Amino acid sequence: MSPVPFECVVFDLDGTLIDSAPDIARALNRTLGDLARAPLGLDQVISMVGDGSTALLRRALLATGPELAGPEFQDALGRFLDVYYEESENPSCLYPGVTETLAELSVRGVALGLCTNKPERITRRLLGFLGLEALFAAVAGGDTLPVKKPDGRHLGWVIETLGGGRAAMVGDNANDVQAARSAGVPVVAVSYGYPRMPVGELGADVVIDRFPDLPEALARLPRA
Known part of the structure; x- marks a missing residue:
C-alpha cells in the first residue's frame, strides 16, 4: 500500500x-416548468454545471427563452434552490x-x-x-x-x-x-x-x- x-x-x-446531474436536471426542469419553459435534456444540463447555481440558472434561462433580471431572476433562483433542496432528499x-x-x-x-x-x-x-x-x-x-x-x-x-x-x-x-x-x-x-x-x-x-x-x-x- x-x-x-x-x-x-x-x-x-x-x-x-x-x-448529481440527474438530480440537478430534475430540479432545474421543475423550475423551468414553473416559468412555462421547455425542459432541458440531461446532456444540456451537464454542459452547464460547475460554476454554481446562479450561473447554472442563467444558462438554463438563456437556453429556453429570454433572460430574466432583477427581482424576477432572484425569485426564480430562490425557487430553484428550494426545489433542489427538496430533490436532494433522494440523491443520485x-x-x-x-x-x-x-x-x-x-x-x-x-x-x-x-x-x-x-x-x-x-x-x-x-x-x-x-x-x-x-x-x-x-x-x-x-x-x-x-x-x-x-x-x-x-x-x-x-x-x-x-x-x-x-x-x-x-x-x-x-x-x-x-x-x-x-x-x-x-x-x-x-x-x-x-x-x-x-x-x-x-x-x-x-x-x-x-x-x-x-x-x-x-x-x-x-x-x-
Whole structure:
C-alpha cells in the first residue's frame, strides 16, 4: 500500500464524488416548468454545471427563452434552490468506490475536506443522506465565502480549516484545477465527471479513471 504524502486532501463534489446531474436536471426542469419553459435534456444540463447555481440558472434561462433580471431572476433562483433542496432528499448514486476510498484515507490519518460551488445547505444535506458527513472535517459551499472556485481562496480556506500542511485537490473540471494552481497545491482529476472539455487538457498533475485508484495517484503527485 503506497503511503499518502499529504496531511489533507480536498474534494470537489459534483462529477467527482457523486453523479448529481440527474438530480440537478430534475430540479432545474421543475423550475423551468414553473416559468412555462421547455425542459432541458440531461446532456444540456451537464454542459452547464460547475460554476454554481446562479450561473447554472442563467444558462438554463438563456437556453429556453429570454433572460430574466432583477427581482424576477432572484425569485426564480430562490425557487430553484428550494426545489433542489427538496430533490436532494433522494440523491443520485455515488461513483463506485467513493465511500470505501474516503474511509481508507481517513483511517490512514488524512484529513478530508470538501470544496464545491454547490450551495452549502444543499451540500450538507446531500452529505447526510449519502452517509459521508462524518468523513469531512471542513466543508465550503459556493456561498460559504465571498469567493468560490476557481478562486484559490475558496480551496485555501478549506485547507486552513483542516489544519494546513501538505495538501492536494481532487476534482473533475477546470475550476478545480485552476483553484489548486492558485492555492499552490497539486491536483488529481477524475476522467468520468463533467469537465466540459477533454480531461487531458485540464492541466491536472494526474488523471484517474477509477476513484479507488486515488491513494496510489496521490502517492505520485508532486509535493507542494
